[in-house]
Amino acid sequence: MSVTDPARMAQAFDDLAEGYDDDHHDEVARALLALVGAPAEKDRIADVACGSGAAALAMARTRSRAATPVLAVDLSAGMITAGRARAARLGRGHAVDWRVGPAVSLPVADAVLDLVVCASSLHFLGVRALPDWRRALRPGGRAGFTLPVASRFRPSGLFADLVAADLPLPHTAEDALTLATATGFVDADAHVFTVGSRPVVLTVATNPGRNHDAG
Numbered sequence: 001m002s003v004t005d006p007a008r009m010a011q012a013f014d015d016l017a018e019g020y021d022d023d024h025h026d027e028v029a030r031a032l033l034a035l036v037g038a039p040a041e042k043d044r045i046a047d048v049a050c051g052s053g054a055a056a057l058a059m060a061r062t063r064s065r066a067a068t069p070v071l072a073v074d075l076s077a078g079m080i081t082a083g084r085a086r087a088a089r090l091g092r093g094h095a096v097d098w099r100v101g102p103a104v105s106l107p108v109a110d111a112v113l114d115l116v117v118c119a120s121s122l123h124f125l126g127v128r129a130l131p132d133w134r135r136a137l138r139p140g141g142r143a144g145f146t147l148p149v150a151s152r153f154r155p156s157g158l159f160a161d162l163v164a165a166d167l168p169l170p171h172t173a174e175d176a177l178t179l180a181t182a183t184g185f186v187d188a189d190a191h192v193f194t195v196g197s198r199p200v201v202l203t204v205a206t207n208p209g210r211n212h213d214a215g
Contacts, residue, residue: 006102009124010075012158013051017078020052022086024195028146028202029054029119031193036117036144036204041067043114046136048129049103049121050074053083053096059117060087060095069097073107076100104129111138118145120200123153126164130183139209143185147176149192149199170201180205 033055039045041064047056050072059070074080077100087093101107103125106116116133118125122145133143150169155162170176173190180188185205193202 006075009162010077012162013074013076014078017052017076017082020079020082022052022054024198025051025054025120026058027195028193028200029058029117031195032117032119032144032146032202032204033058035189035191035202036115036142038062039115044068044112045070045115045117046106046108046113047072047096048106048116048118048133049125050083051076051079051119051121052086053079053098055117055119056083056096057086057090057092060092061090063095065094067095069095071097071099071108073099073101073103075102105132106136108136110135113137114141116141116143118143120146122147123163123167123169125167127167127179127183130179130185134184134207137207139207141207142204143180143207144202144204146193146200146202147179149201152197152199173201173203176201176203179203184208 047070050056053072056070056072080098080100084098087096113136147170150171173192176190177188180203186208188205190201190203192199
């Protein structure tokens with residue numbers, strides 16, 4: 001597929017929200033953030049297609065009340081509701097700005113973000129997400145994302161239909177580096193990380209400055 005019907009995608013994840021596999025997604029998000037590194041307190045951050053907020057909440061745990069809230073965006077109202085409830089249980093409701101809406105295009109102006117993270121979701125968004133991240137990031141801002149390893153990824157039922165056909169899943173970390181650089185990012189780093197029997201590729205890359213783009 002190129003772009004999935006948003007209503008169909010939202011309904012599919014609404015139906016999952018109450019029983020979402022938080023443990024798996026939390027572990028993937030923590031590993032991604034370890035690769036990305038801790039953002040500064042005033043950094044403007046977006047957790048894209050956030051689900052129940054694994055990445056946003058992992059960052060929120062370490063941020064003070066004075067820090068800029070993490071923007072967490074998902075098409076599924078059910079997932080946003082689940083994320084808000086998780087944040088409240090953790091006493092971190094102030095640390096995340098939850099929004100129901102499309103992940104592409106991000107609901108932010110151009111060049112305003114310092115960091116974009118997308119854990120366990122890019123394979124549903126498709127390749128169009130990466131140029132939009134570059135639009136939203138300031139020069140020198142970073143994007144961190146995960147993708148399942150192609151040889152071990154076996155979606156079934158409805159979710160097989162929701163996976164974006166225009167984004168080739170990586171077989172190796174090098175494949176993820178190729179994806180990042182092909183969409184204009186620089187200084188990319190990628191590693192394979194396995195949770196149980198499910199390997200994913202963790203990737204971080206930098207939005208180049210204007211001088212780099214011109215050259």
